[in-house]
Amino acid sequence: MSFMSLQVNEPGRSVLMTGNEAITRGAIEAGLSFAASYPGSPTSEILAHLGRLANEHNLYAEWSVNEKVAIEEAAAASFAGLRSLCIVKQNGLNVALDSLVSIAISGIKAGMVLVVGDDPGAHSSTNEEDSRLLSKVVHIPIFEPSTPEEAKQMTLAAYELSENLKLPVTLRCVTRISHASGNVTLGELQNVNKQAIFAKKDRYVTNAALHQLQEVKLAKIRQIADTLPFNTYKGPQNAKTVIIASGPSALYAPEAVNALGLDNEVGVLKLGMTWPLPEKFLLEHMKHAERVIFIEEIESFNEDNVMALAAQHISEIYPLEFYGQKSGHVTGPKGPGVGEMDPDKVKQSIARVLGVENNQAAEKPSLKLETPDVPVREMAFCAGCPHRASFWAMKSAVALDGRNAVVLGDIGCYSLALRRTGWALPQTMHAMGSSAGIANGLGKLERFGFKQPVIAVVGDSTFFHSTIPALVNARYTRANFLLVVLDNETTAMTGHQPHPGMSKNAMGEIVEGLQIEEVVKGLKLPVVIQDPYDVKGTTEVVYKLLQSEGTKVLVLSQACALVAAKASTRPRVYIDQEQCIGDSCGCNRFCSATFTCPATIWDPKKGKALIDEVVCNRCQVCVSLCPQGAIKVEGGANLDR
């Protein structure tokens, strides 16, 4: 039902929604006024929805320059009495962490919820990171939904709790919940038009003296947790085996127990609030158990916390055995904590602990896909992606320079350059903007005999997000490197969200975009703008810049092919098979096998190259690279390269 479902104002009606939609809906039902985010999978859709609903529901939604600014803005709205929401992914929380720690200490006013999208299995992330550990450091409570319905309920509950305790509250939502759909019971849509005011008497200051208050708040929440409806136990009254699970694992566990025929022996305790723990509730069920099995994703967060609780109450619960990641029983094939859980892994894990026969063959998946086998598709730049041309030009310039230039990668679609599609050119990749920081470091090693040129490659959104301070540093410390900004005029990887360089904001309003070159010029650093589709020209420019000293910036400006294709009236590109001489060329099928644009394919019948016109975005880059001149533009038109 998707986006439409967010607008249905029929309380009580049950509607199919994704987890992200459910959170969006929950926030609006809670009377949200202010939302800020930086895009990142799995939770990007929430702010996009809020942006579209902003007018109707009197709220403000923003794609912020980065997560640190986003969390600070959400806190600001809360200080002014408005319910606020900040949405980040796990890495985004790292960026926001410094501020969040302080905000949790100073306290807030109106309800403030932090949605953190974690990505077990790293479907769309550089890493598997368990953000719960960070929320624990921050001293704030964590809700973990297992279904979209729960995601919505928890959003509402999180606002209540946050406002009562003057503390931000985390809603940790993993990819499987964010992107899965389930029935959600609608509540009343709010349309609050709240007056914002920063009260004269109010103070929000970070101060070590407030640590004590934080502990008091956590102790209160611990008590509330014991009666929260999200923490549940299902199973025999005095089960000898109790499974403790949270998130999607709390759905897999009962399914696995049932499949193993253990419904009458094993109980499942679902933790909906994983920090602080519902201690009494947990102890109550640990008392009747002889063994506890922990099932959760990424870190052994619940396992560690519950075992610490158990140790403290050892005399009340003894004897009791613990099984989980620590004991090595709960694991997928790659080892405990690595990769996502699924019903099969859970089943195998339980069977392993209890020494029962796993009645279905371990290899047999519980779900059989009814679709035919789909060919494996290589992770690659899209057809016509300007990044492919940019990396080929950089690769060429680096080879021609001959001094083993080091290329530093960063976070965005262009991270794909680590693969075959970018000829594995980058030698490092870390966090948003890290390439520029690493370039700062390498760019000063000349005194230690370092002679290799350095190229840091960031996207436009990453440039604004966290590259600018590194550039300031570079100018100040005279670092020797070339920063290449792949400016495709959007935050492409996460779904084309606008950023400060664009002339549109999250709510669809027209704003004045900030030009990257203006920023660089303001820093008094040299900047060159170049069209990467002109591969030869770009190669020359990169080469020339590598020969010059100091910090310099090259903006490779060309719109994301997916955006450009929609508006394109470019002429058709085709291969003249008379002119293509196939394998006798010596180019070794350059277009389809080396440049590997998905639109250039091999025609096995003719033994020549062919353009898949459905896929082709008509960028014409291959036209300029074919050594035979066999790739042509209809009407003879050319971009004059």
Next chain:
Amino acid sequence: MEQSKMPLRLRQEVMESGNCARCGLCVGLCPYIKTMNERIAFIHDCNREDGTCYRVCPRTPTNLSDLDKQVFGKERADHGLGNYLEILYARSLNKDLAQAGQYGGVVSTLAAYMVESGESQAAVLTKRQNNSPPTPCLARNREEVLSCSGSNYSASPTLSILNAGVRSGLEKLTIVGRPCQILGLRKMQALTERSEHNMSAKKVDFLIGLFCFWSLETEIYTYLRGKTGSARLLRMDIPQNYGVVTTENGEIQIPIDELRAFIRPTCQSCFDPTSEFADVSVGSTEYDPEWSTLIIRSTRGQEIVNKVCNAGHLETKPYPEERLPLLLNAVINKKKRVLESLSNGKGYEYLELSSDYTQGIEEGGVGR
């Protein structure tokens, strides 16, 4: 010739080991070899077994007697200067070309005749760029030839323009090149058993070779800029024991040792200082800067020189008897040095010399 992984071996044995002569013939055969600032590099390994690039490279195994037979129909009698019909002094009778030329303006006069008479559609030349590396030029008329006269002492890969020129449809081309460039072209012309594709040298029908005992690294231009400042560089010459650069502000002398520091090491393993496989070879007289040395090697060379002389563009006179041993000695000594370092295992082994060729050098070259 071992017939596997040729492109990879070209990269390793010739380019990365510093033996590339920078002729430029491999550039533009494929999408993988490119040049910038006179350097030639593979930008991506093509992983092919066979490679025209390797076969035509002047720095991959070359059989000189086969090449002699291919170009001149016979093995050489003179192991110093190679096959030739006549050796002369020559100079241009065209004032502008004589003036602009490095010495006698002979090369430019021949090239200008070729494009003006229609014998050639264009000439592949090398054009000075003030104090930067020169650029390749496809000259189609006299003015363009004139604009390319004079020597640039770096190893500019100017043949890179040949493949592009032929692809754009040009035929019957004149080439002016250093000995390595002439050798590469002849090796490509020898690839008769291979398909016509990319064999651009087959569209070349007149080869003017320069004398060249060594060339300089590209860094020479940065060095010269240091000497000349912003003054425009008009001409450079290396007479016997010093270098001279002429700028708009006059002449600057450069100590020979400072220039020697820029000599490309690979030139020390070059066996051919007089463009032995050209139709005609042109060098200095080391004596009279108004004249050039002209070696007519092939009948094609003879035919063209006759035509140019008959048309009144060029005059010749006999090569002074007493100076011939000087030239021969210089050439033989260079060849001996190359053979010596080869036998010491220091040189770069790309020559496939038959024993009588080696013996010929050892015995001093001529008239066995």
